[in-house]
Amino acid sequence: MGFRSLVAGCGAYLPLRVMTNDDLAARLDTSDEWIRQRTGIGERRIAAPGELTSDLAVAAARRALDDAGMSGSDLDLIVLATATPDHTFPATATKVQARLGMTRGAAFDVQAVCSGFIFALAVADNALRLGQARTALVIGAETFSRILDWQDRGTCVLFGDGAGALVLNAAPDAGAGDRGVLATRLHSDGRQHDILYVDGGPSSTGTAGFLRMEGREVFRQAVQHLAEVVDEVLAANGYGAADLDWLVPHQANSRIIDAIGKRLGLPPERIVSTIARHANTSAASIPLALAEAAGDGRIVPGDLVLLEALGGGLSWGAALVRW
Numbered sequence: 001m002g003f004r005s006l007v008a009g010c011g012a013y014l015p016l017r018v019m020t021n022d023d024l025a026a027r028l029d030t031s032d033e034w035i036r037q038r039t040g041i042g043e044r045r046i047a048a049p050g051e052l053t054s055d056l057a058v059a060a061a062r063r064a065l066d067d068a069g070m071s072g073s074d075l076d077l078i079v080l081a082t083a084t085p086d087h088t089f090p091a092t093a094t095k096v097q098a099r100l101g102m103t104r105g106a107a108f109d110v111q112a113v114c115s116g117f118i119f120a121l122a123v124a125d126n127a128l129r130l131g132q133a134r135t136a137l138v139i140g141a142e143t144f145s146r147i148l149d150w151q152d153r154g155t156c157v158l159f160g161d162g163a164g165a166l167v168l169n170a171a172p173d174a175g176a177g178d179r180g181v182l183a184t185r186l187h188s189d190g191r192q193h194d195i196l197y198v199d200g201g202p203s204s205t206g207t208a209g210f211l212r213m214e215g216r217e218v219f220r221q222a223v224q225h226l227a228e229v230v231d232e233v234l235a236a237n238g239y240g241a242a243d244l245d246w247l248v249p250h251q252a253n254s255r256i257i258d259a260i261g262k263r264l265g266l267p268p269e270r271i272v273s274t275i276a277r278h279a280n281t282s283a284a285s286i287p288l289a290l291a292e293a294a295g296d297g298r299i300v301p302g303d304l305v306l307l308e309a310l311g312g313g314l315s316w317g318a319a320l321v322r323w
């Protein structure tokens with residue numbers, strides 16, 4: 001008997017501190033107008049001193065479990081996507097596991113930077129399909145504020161902190177109808193390392209390092225690769241863009257989001273956009289957007305939802321989910 005991953009709940013958490021574009025303009029040569037025009041970003045959240053990626057992840061996970069009517073002891077898998085773990089090891093997922101009271105199964109991290117949530121979702125979905133786990137928590141959680149060079153106006157204005165989580169339940173294929181995670185597609189191209197990377201790490205400098213990016217080239221490749229992978233994941237199940245109810249993209253830049261929306265022929269009101277308030281929260285951006293749109297009643301059971309993201313590596317991917 002085959003299995004399928006059904007969405008059982010989702011939740012998100014944002015740190016309390018808001019940093020506006022004007023706050024940045026007060027100490028950097030930038031402006032609200034420049035940042036809004038080039039990116040769509042108006043403000044971002046910044047984790048408090050001592051508030052760690054695992055703290056954000058646990059808060060989002062608790063909300064997702066509440067939404068699903070479940071508790072940590074019901075879980076047998078946690079896959080946490082982050083590029084900003086609490087420590088080099090062990091995995092941040094294991095700290096989350098302990099705090100949620102989950103004592104069986106496995107918890108580990110996945111690292112694909114901004115596309116991390118899609119990669120984590122694919123890993124969890126595959127485990128559920130194979131019967132390796134019954135109930136999985138997929139988390140995207142980041143504290144990018146800790147790896148930003150706050151003197152570099154080309155990068156530090158773009159990112160924020162946050163976390164989001166999705167609970168998946170394995171259900172027998174028969175009887176699930178058309179619901180659940182229908183397809184995932186993952187890609188990477190290691191030759192593109194130098195256009196988006198962090199200039200530190202345990203094996204290279206012994207420090208955490210800072211994010212470095214050639215924004216223009218990332219932008220160009222993002223539009224090209226994302227356009228290809230959304231077609232690929234739709235075709236996997238014989239769907240076309242006209243079948244979609246929602247596009248929930250990684251929130252890196254409103255111009256990238258608009259370009260993909262236009263290519264799919266989707267009106268703006270069918271695209272979930274949180275970038276104005278969250279900025280780019282890397283692996284957290286998709287589950288943050290999902291939690292917001294499911295929480296306010298936009299995404300309802302039965303809707304066909306397309307997720308897509310691109311990040312450092314380069315790595316990119318897409319997922320098609322019948323909510």
Ligand code: ACO
Nearest residue numbers: 030034038113114153154157215216218219252253311312
């Ligand atoms: N405020 C004011 N001026 C700025 C700022 C700023 N914050 N940042 C850069 N500039 C200046 C530059 O110095 C440059 O000035 P110059 O012409 O005098 O040299 C000018 O603005 C244009 O700079 P560009 O970098 O060419 O600007 P661009 O239009 O490409 O916009 C941006 C930059 C917003 C970064 C854009 O390229 C982008 O969004 N790229 C995609 C980035 C992205 O999606 N990254 C996330 C990937 S996901 C992950 O894994 C992290």
